Amino acid sequence: xxxxxxxxxxxxxxxxxxxxxxxxxxxxxxxxxxxxxxxxxxxxxxxxxxxxxxxxxxxxxxxxxxxxxxxxxxxxxxxxxxxxxxxxxxxxxxxxxxxxxxxxxxxxxxxxxxxxxxxxxxxxxxxxxxxxxxxxxxxxxxxxxxxxxxxxxxxxxxxxxxxxxxxxxxxxxxxxxxxxxxxxxxxxxxxxxxxxxxxxxxxxxxxxxxxxxxxxxxxxxxxxxxxxxxxxxxxxxxxxxxxxxxxxxxxxxxxxxxxxxxxxxxxxxxxxxxxxxxxxxxxxxxxxxxxxxxxxxxxxxxxxxxxxxxxxxxxxxxxxxxxxxxxxxxxxxxxxxxxxxxxxxxxxxxxxxxxxxxxxxxxxxxxxxxxxxxxxxxxxxxxxxxxxxxxxxxxxxxxxxxxxxxxxxxxxxxxxxxxxxxxxxxxxxxxxxxxxxxxxxxxxx
Amino acid sequence: xxxxxxxxxxxxxxxxxxxxxxxxxxxxxxxxxxxxxxxxxxxxxxxxxxxxxxxxxxxxxxxxxxxxxxxxxxxxxxxxxxxxxxxxxxxxxxxxxxxxxxxxxxxxxxxxxxxxxxxxxxxxxxxxxxxxxxxxxxxxxxxxx
Numbered sequence: 001x002x003x004x005x006x007x008x009x010x011x012x013x014x015x016x017x018x019x020x021x022x023x024x025x026x027x028x029x030x031x032x033x034x035x036x037x038x039x040x041x042x043x044x045x046x047x048x049x050x051x052x053x054x055x056x057x058x059x060x061x062x063x064x065x066x067x068x069x070x071x072x073x074x075x076x077x078x079x080x081x082x083x084x085x086x087x088x089x090x091x092x093x094x095x096x097x098x099x100x101x102x103x104x105x106x107x108x109x110x111x112x113x114x115x116x117x118x119x120x121x122x123x124x125x126x127x128x129x130x131x132x133x134x135x136x137x138x139x140x141x142x143x144x145x146x147x148x149x150x151x152x153x154x155x156x157x158x159x160x161x162x163x164x165x166x167x168x169x170x171x172x173x174x175x176x177x178x179x180x181x182x183x184x185x186x187x188x189x190x191x192x193x194x195x196x197x198x199x200x201x202x203x204x205x206x207x208x209x210x211x212x213x214x215x216x217x218x219x220x221x222x223x224x225x226x227x228x229x230x231x232x233x234x235x236x237x238x239x240x241x242x243x244x245x246x247x248x249x250x251x252x253x254x255x256x257x258x259x260x261x262x263x264x265x266x267x268x269x270x271x272x273x274x275x276x277x278x279x280x281x282x283x284x285x286x287x288x289x290x291x292x293x294x295x296x297x298x299x300x301x302x303x304x305x306x307x308x309x310x311x312x313x314x315x316x317x318x319x320x321x322x323x324x325x326x327x328x329x330x331x332x333x334x335x336x337x338x339x340x341x342x343x344x345x346x347x348x349x350x351x352x353x354x355x356x357x358x359x360x361x362x363x364x365x366x367x368x369x370x371x372x373x374x375x376x377x378x379x380x381x382x383x384x385x386x387x388x389x390x391x392x393x394x395x396x397x398x399x400x401x402x403x404x405x406x407x408x409x410x411x412x413x414x415x416x417x418x419x420x421x422x423x424x425x426x427x428x429x430x431x432x433x434x435x436x437x438x439x440x441x442x443x444x445x
Numbered sequence: 446x447x448x449x450x451x452x453x454x455x456x457x458x459x460x461x462x463x464x465x466x467x468x469x470x471x472x473x474x475x476x477x478x479x480x481x482x483x484x485x486x487x488x489x490x491x492x493x494x495x496x497x498x499x500x501x502x503x504x505x506x507x508x509x510x511x512x513x514x515x516x517x518x519x520x521x522x523x524x525x526x527x528x529x530x531x532x533x534x535x536x537x538x539x540x541x542x543x544x545x546x547x548x549x550x551x552x553x554x555x556x557x558x559x560x561x562x563x564x565x566x567x568x569x570x571x572x573x574x575x576x577x578x579x580x581x582x583x584x585x586x587x588x589x590x
Contacts, residue, residue: 279537281485283477283479287480361549404566412573
C-alpha cells in the first residue's frame with residue numbers, strides 16, 4: 001500500500017534541491033514580513049488588511065483544508081518563521097559551512113521535551129483569538145513575537161527547538177499530520193542500525209543533522225518529522241523514502257502520551273467553541289470573547305478552559321473507565337491516552353467543517369486585499385472593488401454534515417482498533433465521539 | 446448494504462412537512478456591533494418575509510445565505526427587505542457591510558420550516574455510530590457483559 005516517491009529521479013532531485021527550496025522560502029518570507037508590515041501600517045479594518053486576510057483566511061484555508069490532511073507537516077517544510085534563526089544558527093543559507101558559528105547550542109531540558117508548552121501557547125492564542133483574528137496590529141504583534149522567539153531560541157538552543165516545543169501551530173499540525181497519506185520513513189531499518197556516523201541526525205558535509213531532533217531510523221509517526229528533506233540529502237545509503245500511504249496509517253499505533261492526548265482535547269474543544277461563538281447567532285458571546293480583560297471575557301475564558309481541560313476530559317475519562325470495566329486485560333496501561341487517538345480524525349473533521357464555513361463566506365476579501373493590501377485605496381490588480389459575496393452557501397451545509405459524519409465514522413473505526421489493541425471495549429468512546437459530533441452539528445447546522 | 450440503504454433513506458427520503466398557508470411575516474431586526482436582535486427568525490415555507498433592518502450604531506447590512514438577497518441600513522434609518530421564503534432549511538444571515546472588528550462574525554439565523562438537514566445529519570450520525578459498533582464487533586478478548 002506504500003509507494004516511494006523518491007524512486008522517480010525527477011521527484012527526488014526536486015526534493016533534494018536546495019535552490020528550489022530557497023526560492024520557496026524567500027516567497028514565504030516575503031509574504032510573512034509583508035503580513036507583519038501591513039498589520040502595523042495598514043488599515044485597522046481586519047477584512048481590508050492583507051495581514052488578517054492572508055493569514056487567517058488564505059493561509060488558514062490552505063493549512064487546514066489541504067496542507068495538513070494531505071501533506072501532514074508539509075507546511076512546516078516551507079514555514080518562514082524559523083528560517084532566519086536557522087540560518088544564523090547554521091551560519092549558512094544553503095550547504096553547511098566549513099566552520100560552524102559558535103552559539104550556545106544548548107539541549108532543550110529533558111523535562112520539557114514534550115508538547116505541553118505547545119498546548120499552553122495554543123491555548124493562549126485561542127483565548128485571545130477573537131482579537132487576534134480581527135485586529136491587524138495584534139496579528140502583526142503575534143507573528144513578530146513568534147519570529148523573534150524563533151530567532152532567539154535558535155541562538156540559545158540547538159536545532160529547531162521553537163518549532164518542536166513552543167510553536168502554537170506546530171503542535172496541532174503534528175497531531176493531525178498522523179492522518180496524512182504521506183510519510184518520510186527509512187527504507188530499511190537495518191541499514192540505519194549499521195550506519196556508524198548517523199549523518200541524518202548528526203549532519204555531514206552535504207547536509208545538516210535533523211533540525212527536528214528526530215532520528216529517521218526510529219520514525220514510526222509523522223508527528224515530529226518536519227519534512228525538511230535534510231536526511232534525504234545526508235543519507236549516504238539512499239535509505240530515505242517519501243511514501244504515499246493510506247490515510248491515518250499512524251493511528252494504528254496509538255500514542256501513550258498525555259501531552260498529545262490533551263492536544264486532541266484542546267483542538268476538539270476549541271473547534272466547538274469557535275463554531276458556537278464565531279459562527280453562531282449569539283452576539284453577547286462574540287462580544288464577551290472580544291472584550292479582553294472584562295468580566296464577560298473572564299467568564300468566556302473560564303468556560304473555554306473548563307470545557308477543554310475539565311468537561312471534555314472528564315466525560316472521556318468516564319467513557320474510558322466504562323471501557324476499562326469491560327476489559328479482559330489484567331492491567332490496561334495508558335487507556336486514556338491511547339483511546340484519545342480516536343479524537344484525532346474527529347477533531348480534524350470538526351476543524352474542516354468549521355473552517356469551510358468561515359473561509360467560503362470570507363474568501364472574497366482575498367481578492368480585495370490582494371489589490372489593496374494596506375487598505376489605502378490602491379487597486380493593483382483591479383480587484384479592489386470586488387463586492388463581498390459568499391461562495392457555495394447552498395453546498396456548505398451538506399458538505400459540513402458529511403464531514404462531521406465522516407469524521408465520526410473515522411474516529412469510531414480508530415477507537416475500535418485501539419480497543420482491539422488494549423483489549424477494552426471501544427463502545428463508550430464511540431458514544432463520546434457521537435455526542436460531541438451531535439453538539440457540533442447543532443452548532444454548525 | 447443495509448446500512449448504505451438506511452443511510453440513503455435518512456439522507457434523501459421526503460420528510461413529513463407541516464402545511465401552513467403562507468402568510469406575511471414582518472420582523473423588526475435591530476443591528477448593532479456585532480449582533481442582530483432578534484438573531485433567530487422563524488418562518489414557514491412560502492411565507493412572504495419582510496425584514497425591517499434598523500441600525501443602532503454604524504452602517505450594517507443583512508445578507509441571507511441561500512437566498513442571495515440583501516439590504517443595507519444607515520444608522521437611525523429603517524431599510525426593508527422583502528422576499529418569499531420558498532426554500533426550506535436553516536440559513537445564516539450576515540452583515541455584508543464592513544462594520545468593525547468582528548464584522549465577519551456578525552451572524553443571525555433564518556429558519557424556514559423545520560431544519561431537515563440537521564435532523565437528517567443527526568440520523569446519519571446515530572446510524573454511523575450504530576453501524577460502527579454492529580458491523581465491526583468487539584474483539585474476542587473483550588468482555589461483552
